Amino acid sequence: MSQTLAPTPEPGAPQHDPDELEGRAADARSRRGAWIALPPAAYLVLLFALPLVIVLVYSFATRGTTGQTILSDWNLLSYRRLFDPLVREIALRSVGYALVTTGISLVLSYPFAYYIATRSPRVRNVLLVLVMVPFWSNFLVRTYAWRVLLSSSGPVSQLTELLGMGQTRLLFTTTAVVLGLVYGYMPFMILPLYAAIERIDLGLVEAARDLYASGTRAFWRVTWPLSRPGVIAGSILVFIPSLGAYVTPEILGGSKTTMLGSYIVRQFLSARDWPFGSALSFVVMALMLAATLIYFRTGGRTL
Amino acid sequence: MTGPGSTVEPRGAARRLLAANAWLVYAFFYAPILVLIALSFNENRLVGVWRGFTFDWYGQMLSNGAVLRAIRNSLIVAAMSTVLATVLGTAAALSLERFRFRGRQAFDALLYLPVIVPDVTMAVMLLLFFVRAADAMFVVSGAQVRLGLTTITLSHVAFNISFVAIVVRARLAGMDPTLEEAAADLYASRWQAFRRVTLPQMAPGVLGGALLALTLSLDDVVITSFVSGPGSTTLPVYVFGLVRRGVTPLINAVSTAMLVASMVLVLASVLLQRRRELS
Structure with missing residues (x-):
């Protein structure tokens, strides 16, 4: 001054x-x-x-x-191995799983967040706490619950048998892993979406409707663009942990659903190839940093 | 504005679909947990088939030495790492929100990184660090450093500082700085102003951060399994080892106990916050 x-x-x-x-x-x-x-x-x-x-x-x-x-002999051998067909397969699979998880979470969470955001403030708070309670309970236990549900003599299989569809064998499949990832990380999508939708001035939607926009048109031209920061934030917050997941594929997946996280751990605990494991974890981290930078670039704030 | 008569609230089929989706999501969230809790009281050794009600598996849990040791280890690590992380994280939040100093931006970035780095990478980093540190200590002083409760605690602090700092910073940012200035104008010493004005105001943030740190410490599997040694297994790591071998009634009982403990923690924090808002 x-x-x-x-x-x-x-x-x-x-x-x-x-x-x-x-x-x-x-x-x-x-x-x-x-x-x-x-x-x-x-x-x-x-x-x-x-x-x-x-x-x-x-x-x-x-x-x-x-x-x-x-340590005395420095070289790029470990990085060259990143282009092995096996590594490429696991990396592509991980990215694929993470993308599908993000997509399913978005499709389920958007109407869900919209529903919560349009309740009265008191109901809203109760509904949000109900989202948080399972989210705060132990991740391992929540994943294990799905292992119980999907096991060959488990409740889901019994239900399908009762309905005459025969036993289901979902455990150790891609479906089981993606299901577990969606279950584990969906709240990361709901919360930023809710925050974004709740902030939207509903008067704008009303104005669009008054100007004879159909409900669908008003949504795509007003609500959706205004909620996009929440969509981006939620997508990145789900994508990142899904990509690096270890516990979920380990409990719900099988040998054909190995993801990067498990592959890295294997280099340390069983294969004893620390240099390769280090290179892998460094690359995974760099990818996630890049995703996060994009997130902040697009104006994300909630972490 | 969002009443049934407004043009904003979707009507007819859309409205019913929205509500149906919400119920579906809640069912998706709660059904697995409820099934797990119910099955922990199932008499049948075959987990999926209900035969009758029993507390046997809980009895087995409480007489299982390995489980009890794992619980004890988890509680020790959680308590120590939460205290340390809360103190360090709060200091970090205070320095970043209330002061300008050289290296502030670098510190800010360093503080965010542990949140972004995946568990697996963090686990690898800390394992390699402790292995090298143990080598160095042996060369320097001949002391043997082993992986155990200390290395687990140090690791949990390393990832929890950032989470505590984020929560406390959010609280500090929402506080009215003029109150602190007023205290200074009224000749309060810096310490008095901090103790009487800043601290009580930011207390809910510190408590929230501590609860988050406690939860994350009690939750962690990947990092802990990398930096733990023989005899220092925590409960999640122990359960993870069992789970990989299959589904048993004992795991159901231990899992239910863990679920109930974490839900009590969450409810306590929600109630605490409500009390504070009311008072």
Whole structure:
């Protein structure tokens, strides 16, 4: 303020230069802020940034014959293996599953979020809490519930048998994995969609209707474009964890539904090929960072 | 404006379809959980076929040493990591929301990264880090560092700081900064202003962040299984190992117990927030 206004000093005013005083106060304040930031920043540098660098270094290393990692010889072998047909198949499958999961979640969540957003405030809050309750309960347990439901003698199979459709064998199939992913991550779609739709000025829709737009036309020309930030946010929030999923394909999938997450874990826990596993996890992370950057670029805020 | 007479609310078939879809989604969310809870009381060893009501599997759970050890480990890790992550995350939120300093933007970016990085990558990062750190410690001091509860706790703090910081920052951003300025104008010391004005106002955010950290710590499977050693298995990791081998009544009972515990936590936080809003 004082820089822009530059008031002429009144006679008898204290002889301090106001700019200098303010500058010194700002310096002290800045130092205090830095001190408060130091412990968490130091923690994250030590247990996040440094480990990230270590993974990067390992991804250039070589696997020894007994599964040990040789760090002295840097090369791009692990990255070259990313183009193996098997890796490509698993990567494409993961992206495919994540896309289908995102699509199904969007189709189910949009009308759902719209329904909630157009209730009275009190009903709205109750409905939202009802979405959150299963979402906050243990992810592993929720996925396991589907394993019980879909098992060969389980409730779903019994139901289809009762209806004369015979036993269903869904467990360990693509359907089971995608179902589990939708079940696990759909709330990530509902919440930003709800936030976006709830913010829309319904007067605009009303105006469109008054100007003789049909209900469908009013939706596609007014509601849908205005809710697009929520659609983008929700889609990315579902796509990212689905792509990196490990627990869901491990519990509901079989050998033909391996996704990137399981493949990476296998490199560490059974194949003992740490350099290749490091390269894979680094690439997956880079892909997700890119997706997130797009999200922020498009004006996303809710994380 | 959204009454039945308005032109905004869809009518007729569209309206019924919307409601039907909502019920369908709720059924989709709750049916698996309810079936699991019901089956945990099933007498039959064959999980899918109902034979009669029993508490046997819960009795088995409570007399199973491995399960109890896993529960104990989970609670220790969750308690310690939540406290640490809440303190560090709140400090991060305060520094970013209330101060300008050099490196602020870099810190802001660093704070967001753990949220974005997939579990599996984070697990790999921390495993490699602890392996290298153990090597370094051995060379420097001859001390043997083993994977165990400490490494699990340190890892949980590493991913939870960011979540706590996000929740607390949201709260701080919504607070009225003039109250703090008023306290300063009325000759409150910095500490007094913080303790009497800032802290009580941001308390719900800190509590919310802590609950989120607690939930995430109790939930984690992937990272924990990478950085745990023999004897330091947490409950989710133990259950995950069992689940991969198949469905048993014991897992149903343990799962139901975990479900009930997390739902109690959520309900408690919802009620707490409501009480605060009312007062």
